[in-house]
Amino acid sequence: MRAIYVIVIMSLWCLSCSKGFMDAKPDKRAVVPSSLEDCQAMADYTDVMNAYMPSLGEIASDDFYVTYSTWNTLTSASEKNAYIWAREIFDGGVSLDWNNRYQQIFYANNILEVLESMVEITDIDRYNSLKGTALFFRAFAHYQLAQIFSKPYVYQTDNSGSSIPLRLTSDLNIPSGQSTVGEVYGQIVSDLEHAAELLPDKTHLKTRPNRMAVFALLARIFLTMQDYQNAAKNAELAIQGQGDSLIDYKDLSAASTYPIPMYNSEVIFHSTLAGTRILANTRHIVDPSLFESYLADDVRKTVFFKKDAQGQNQFRGSYAGSATYFNGLALDEMFLIYAECKVRLEKIEDGLNALNTLLETRFYEGAFVPFTNLDKQRALNTVLAERRKELLFRGLRWTDLRRLNLDPSTARTLKRELDGEVYEMEPNSPNYVYPFPDNVMQLTDFTQNERF
Known part of the structure; x- marks a missing residue:
């Protein structure tokens, strides 16, 4: 009963912040978490910690x-404008993308502060696991x-x-200042490296992070940072820890509404994107050139997609096993990160071997x-093409566009047409960075992100 009560109290507190994470000034005395059980209840509140992840990037992707x-x-308005x-x-x-993630950070900081305040620790393994969990969730949200x-x-x-404000305390009376891009990524990596020292190798719930989830998230983050050596290292650690658990797609039932089950063997850590009307699998249409890039014998062509009444392709291949889009950490992403990084580091054969291992299970x-004897540019183009085909609708494409635009050889101009009007976004456009929500600007002295 106490765990449930804690969650209710925390939920009411965070709901009071719905106008913005810096807006409300709640009474700290109303918050009652004090035990390991309370901390576990907060960490297991999946609506805050594992769901409603940012969808604005996916909406603006191609x-x-x-x-x-x-x-x-x-x-x-935000869906239409994005x-x-x-x-x-x-x-x-x-912005719910903003509010929901700072709510997650608020929960994580509360857990860390409760743990820090404990005088007597009766279960050190659980204590360490909860501390690592909170650090993981804070890093993931930032x-x-x-x-x-x-x-x-x-x-x-x-x-x-x-950049964004780093929140390292749950005390909302402490004002937030903008951090630099370097400071934000430095804190994220620091939190995760500390979490790796605390978390167990395995957890029985995929909504709870373990050490393999830390390695997987570090691999994703280092790839985003273009630190290919560290991205490859962490992807390899995640692959080794997850074991031989790639799904053989030809064993899936394409007749199922959602052929890929939730919590499947490839999932390292489970989380999902916020639902939006525009991305609903009854409304969106998959880019035709992307769909046609799948070969006829590629099982993903039938597992990932369904046709609507007009014969247009819509995505249904979520690792959430439902109409909700998975954006967690999975083994297939790790193979693709490892493959890309090895190619970029001139270890082309190693990269292609990893790619081939993955694709063998998709046909x-x-x-x-198998791909063999490719030069570096052809190998990189191949890996990037397969990355897009494997990881679509996971909230990753926006980050990929942002990082790939930094290299003219992989930059891409985005185009859309509505009622005869054409919209374009050039590589490295300021519009690849969303503005801070209006209410946040009203309450702070932040420098607003530039937009065209």
Whole structure:
């Protein structure tokens, strides 16, 4: 009963902050968590810690489009504006992508502070696991916020531009200041490296992070930072820890509404994107050129997609086993990170071997022809193409576009058309960084992100 009570109290507190994480000044005395059980209850509150992850990046990405009639009937200003990369996004409204992740950070900081306040620790293994869990969740939330509201990290530069506020305390009376891009990523990596020392190798719930989840998230983050050596190292650790658990796609039932089960053997850590009307699998249409890039014997062509009444392809291949889109950490992503990084580090054969191992499980028996004897550019192009085909609708494409735009050879101009009007976004456009929500700007002296 106490654990449930703690969650209710925490929920009411955070709901009081719905106008913005810096807005409300709750009475700290109303918060009652004090035990390991209380901390576990907060960490296991999946609606805060594992769900409603940022979807604005996915909306603005290039793996899908919607018809004008669908777009025109959307009731969410942020969805409509994000789709066409408009200068203004929120039109005076709040951002749930912002609020939900700072709520997650608030929970994580509360757990850390309760643990820090304990005088007597009766179960050191559980204590360490909970501390590592809180550090993981705080890092994951800060990282996702940085993909939406911060400029991209650029490897071997000072990264001194302003970024999001780092929140390292649950006390909302302490004002938030903007950190630099370098400071944000430095804190994220530091939290995760500390978490790796505390978490167990395995957990029985995939909504709880373990050491393999830390390695997987570090691999994703280091790839985002263009630190290919560390990305490959952590991806390899995650692969080794997860074991031989790639799904053989030809064993899946394409007749199922959602062929890939939730909590499947490839999932290292489970989380899901926030639901949006524009991304619903009854409204969006998969980019035709992307769909046609799958070979005829590629099982993903039937497992990932369904056709609507007009014969248009819509995505159904979520690792959440439902209409909700998975954005957690999975083994297939680790193989692709390892493959890309090895190619970039001139270990082309190692990279192609990893790619081939993954793709062998994605084709019908005997149909896959392994990639061999490719030069670096062709190997990189191949890996990047397969990455897009494997990881679509996971909230990763936006980050990929941002980092790949930093290299002219992989930069891409995005285009959309609605009712005869064409919208474009050039590589490295300021619109790859979302504006801070209006209410946040009203309450702070932050420097607003530049937009066209």
